[in-house]
Amino acid sequence: MxxxxxxxxxxxxxxxxxxxxxxxxxxxxxxxxxxxxxxxxxxxxxxxxxxxxxxxxxxxxxxxxxxxxxxxxxxxxxxxxxxxxxxxxxxxxxxxxxxxxxxxxxxxxxxxxxxxxxxxxxxxxxxxxxxxxxxxxxxxxxxxxxxxxxxxxxxxxxxxxxxxxxxxxxxxxxxxxxxxxxxxxxxxxxxxxxxxxxxxxxxxxxxxxxxxxxxxxxxxxxxxxxKEKANVNTPKLLKNFYMIVEPEQKLNFLMKFIEDREIKKALIFLPTCACVEYWSKIFSNLLDSLKILSIHGKMKKKRGEILKKFREFANVFLLCTDVMARGVDINELDWVIQWDPPSNASAFVHRVGRTARQGSEGNALIMLLPTEAAYVEFLTKNQKVTMEKVEVDESWSGNLSFVNSKIHKLQQSDKNIFDKATTAFVSHVKAYSKHDCSLLLRVKDLDLGKVATSYGLLRLPKMPEMKEKFHKTFIAPENKVDINSLEYKNKQKQQAYRKKQEVYQKTGEWPGKKIITKKHESWTDSKQKREFKKENRKKRQEVKKSINEMKASGVSVIAKKRKNQYTKDDLDELVKDFVAIKKFKKNKISKEELDHEIGFDSETDQ
Incomplete structure (x- = not known):
């Protein structure tokens, strides 16, 4: 043009x-x-x-x-x-x-x-x-x-x-x-x-x-x-990269990648608000040479002020959700980094479009697990995005225990960070289950033990998706941590927590927790109900079949209509009629005997 x-x-x-x-x-x-x-x-x-x-x-x-x-x-x-x-x-x-x-x-x-x-x-x-x-x-x-x-x-x-x-x-x-x-x-x-x-x-x-x-x-x-290129949906001067990494190494490899490329200003997209809250605490401690800011949809008045700071600062990372994926223009943005695939494919294009704007150059990286490798081809065909693979240096993997130990110490120093870690992990798993591209990105393909390791969790949370096999792949802290002994740095929060602990020790119930009482029935009663429903369903099918066969044989059927359903006696009676019709068809009984069996003769006698 x-x-x-x-x-x-x-x-x-x-x-x-x-x-x-x-x-x-x-x-x-x-x-x-x-x-x-x-x-x-x-x-x-x-x-x-x-x-x-x-x-x-x-x-x-x-x-x-x-x-x-x-x-x-x-x-x-x-x-x-x-x-x-x-x-x-x-x-x-x-x-x-x-x-x-x-x-x-x-x-x-x-x-x-x-x-x-x-x-x-x-x-x-x-x-x-x-x-x-x-x-x-x-x-x-x-x-x-x-x-x-x-x-x-x-x-x-x-x-x-x-x-x-x-x-x-x-x-x-x-x-x-x-x-x-x-x-x-x-x-x-x-x-x-x-x-x-x-x-x-x-x-x-x-x-x-x-x-x-x-x-x-x-x-x-x-x-x-x-479109700047006929076959590409992203800006012309944007270079898209992807990295295939094992779940437990994701944070470790990201830290090394940032250090290796000397990235100074970047947007890091995370799946949920809770993830942004948690990782902003972790990144602030792991990347002390950079200013770490965070922004997500649950923030109200602060968002404008945070965005202004991000534009003004030179060495700064902004951790965010998709609230920052559209239209926002930021000068001199080096990189857009995606922790995992976005909820839908079109969001990928909008995320990476925060860099390489108005003729400037830019770079973008998405981190993928081995089970997500097919997502690259999907993006290429679905969104017309060209991507280049970042070859992972295996020497980076040796840094895992050092990074995790720092996160473990942070959580032990403040129970608030421990709470945020658990909430972030659970919200991440729930968000992953809602991917539009659910054929390629499936929760059942995730090794949640390794994913929890990447979050630096002190213990695995109780949730339906957490199977016993994931306890074997989860790398826990070297020294066992007593979760109940963790304390909040905030004195007011710690005081309130102590009071709740005291109530729990006396009553056995955590104060403020909603208890849903559900009426339980014995396994025997449940089985009897299931068998009764199964039997009634079978009889209804037999009744329907018998009525149709009676009509086909020229026998007039006088059925009493009911608003709800047949009683047990009605069902038994109709089954007996059905058996009699079968005998008549096989010439085992005469027409008179059939009428007698189903009660037509008695009606005539009257």
Whole structure:
């Protein structure tokens, strides 16, 4: 696809917008997605854009958005309480990032007439209402839940009335909006917006479900599909690596890999929030030369602050869940590391897309177990990803006991870390069982003893998946640890724990633990119930068969209908009739004897 210079558009952008693009962002030439999309939006077309992550989608909708608002302003000035454009993002991180890019434009004196408001969760709704009432907003950047909340409010704000002049609506990372279950919220939002508007749909992946859902919000959209390579879904300058490693060596080999490659700034994706909580404690002690940060979906107000620190620091690792997999732009990110395969294949593309953005180089590593080796071929075919194998240095394996001993000591020094380790391991196993690619990634293929070793557990937890055979492969601490003797560093938590121990010693029950009482029955009674049900089922089948045969033989069947089911006597009687019919068919009894057996003669005599 041809790449245009920003100043060579058929419908040129206004000078203030070009000035920011060229002087602030230092872009002279458009990326392919910008070359394809901007002219269409400037021509007032609806677009559905699919482009690889990191390809410049944000500027592809911000620049035409500002141009459309300026065009309207030349004819009729925007009032303070009018909303001209809305950008809907799936997460507050992506919304915040879009707001930061837009702010660079609004700092230009010729564009400062426009105002923007960021409406996301984690902040006070009342504060948002007050700010909108006082300052207004020509551009709203938001998450779906918060926007719908404000549209539905019946107060002085009347946001539903302010959006009647809307020029442009943007859905950013639209597939992620569906993944997070925002369908109902988006449908409700669309009902408040005017039909005479332009709409842009931006996503790294386009699916049939996505097209079907957003069809109601777009009017004859033009589809734009931009890929940097025809046969690759990831950025052109991204190098993808994979490592095959035994479960118990995973942490050990990762430490050596980080040291060997001298990695200074990286994202490490982990399967669950509990895993992020635990490994952030461990990495902080194992990698003392680096700053370790953590972020996951259960964090609320802290996420923005943590992301800001990660962008600012040089030697830093950020441990995270898939909350960081979409749209977040981080400068000078060396590596993206994945502890294990993501829950679905498309998430792999989004994760590794956090590096090698906007023409920069980047690297990504995924760690796989021997039982997961087929996942490489699956990604190659399913997501069009090319991968290179990292050959493991066997000398690294000798470091296992040293790494594990450090983790064991950490858990013994603070019971809180021991608790986090157990919770993280259990949550990891549960998450693994929910993989979309369940044919290749199966819990039953995991050696949970070795996986628990990689987590540095002091003992194996009690869980249904933990079979006796895994106790043989689990490497426990050299010196046996009395779990009950572990203490919390936090004095208040330790005091509360002691009180619970005292109650347990007196009553035999742990306080606060929910006890589910279940009525148990003896094995003999259970067996009798099963046999009775089996016998009734067999008799019902015989009754049905006998009735059909009686009808086929020309015998009129008078059956008494019951609302529920046949009684035991009814079933016995019908079985006797069935036996009599069989005898009649074999000429063992006459027609008169058959009538006598089934009781027809007695009815006639009466």
């Amino acid at each position: 041809s790449r245009l210079k920003w100043k060579n558009l058929e419908k040129p952008l206004s000078e203030p917008i070009l000035e920011v693009v060229q002087n602030v962002f230092k872009f002279k030439i458009m990326t392919p997605v910008q070359s394809a999309t901007i002219p269409l939006l400037l021509s007032c077309k609806d677009v559905a854009v699919e482009a690889v992550t990191g390809s410049g989608k944000t500027l592809a909708f911000i620049t035409p958005m500002l141009e459309l608002l300026l065009k309207r302003h030349r004819n009729e000035s925007w009032r303070k309480n009018e909303v001209g454009s809305i950008v809907i993002s799936p997460t507050r991180e992506l919304a915040t990032q879009t707001g930061e890019v837009l702010q660079k434009f609004l700092e230009n004196k010729n564009l400062s007439l426009f105002t923007q408001k960021l409406l996301v969760g984690g902040t006070s709704v009342d504060d948002d209402v007050k700010n909108l009432e006082n300052d207004g907003a020509h551009i709203i950047i938001c998450t779906p839940g918060r926007l719908l909340d404000l549209l539905e409010r019946n107060d002085n704000l009347k946001l539903a009335g302010r959006v009647k002049s809307l020029e442009l609506l943007i859905f950013d990372e639209a597939d992620r909006l569906l993944d997070l279950g925002f369908e109902v919220a988006i449908n409700s939002i669309l009902s408040y917006l005017p039909r005479q508007r332009r709409t842009g749909l931006f996503s790294a992946t386009q699916t049939k479900e996505l097209s079907d859902f957003f069809r109601a919000g777009l009017r004859n959209p033009i589809s734009v599909n931009v």
